[in-house]
Amino acid sequence: MKENKGNGFIYHSLIKFAFVTIAVGAPLENAIINPIIKRATIETTLPNCPQHHPDYKASLCFSMNELMVYCQRDDDPDQTIIIYQACESDEICIEHYHAVESDLDVPHATCINYPIRKWDNFADPITTACSVQGAYSSQSNDIEIAIMVYASDGKPIQVYVLYAKENDSVIDYVNDQHNYTSVLQNYHEEKIQYCFNTGSSNKVTAYAAAWGIEEKAFLSSV
DSSP states (O other): OOOEEOOOOOOOOOOSEEEEOOOOOSOOTTGGGSOOOOOTTOOEEOOOOOTTSOEEEEEEEEETTEEEEEEEETTEEEEEEEEEEEOOTTOEEEEEEOSSGGGTTOEEEEEEOSSOEEEEOTTOTTSOEEOOOBOBOOSSSOEEEEEEEEOTTSSBOOEEEEEEEETTEEEEEEEEESEEEEEESSOOSOOEEEEEEOSSSOOOEEEEEEEETTTTEEOOBO
16 A cells, blocks of 8 residues: 655745745644654754744755745744755765655655665656666565656756565656655565656656655665
């Protein structure tokens, strides 16, 4: 069983600090900026909000190396600002949706340096391109997987189709999106592979990662 999401959020023009008004669904109770369990080999950069707008609402990947974070004032939820936060030099931004009932429609962005699967369509841009296939080591029964696609300028780019396969069977797919999230229940180290087709001649690069829902940490491959 699974759930998948594509990102319908609209990107704003590049400014380092801006006021906006958005509706992003139910309160997140600062879920993503609470401390998470890190494995020794995995480093992450999480969204952060300033003291004057401390309530985290959502985040996106503005580029492959930069987060776009939506923050609110606790005394005025209608006043939202955007904070641009750089990843570390060896990290890539991955968008995903938390696998909790109140948070399924809200995007989150995390910079991660390992383990990420990376692949591209440079050899033949008009055909389907897939990552290597492999299983994840997880103590969780349920995991979340995510794909992010970037253009040559490092900005997110929509492609015709994004999907993932579990033991060679397609889990689900999304069309005309730059990202994909799916929740896999009762996961027991089945082999996962990620694929995309641009539907054009665009040369793009994709990155994918998996998250252990109980562990609250990105997963390493077996």
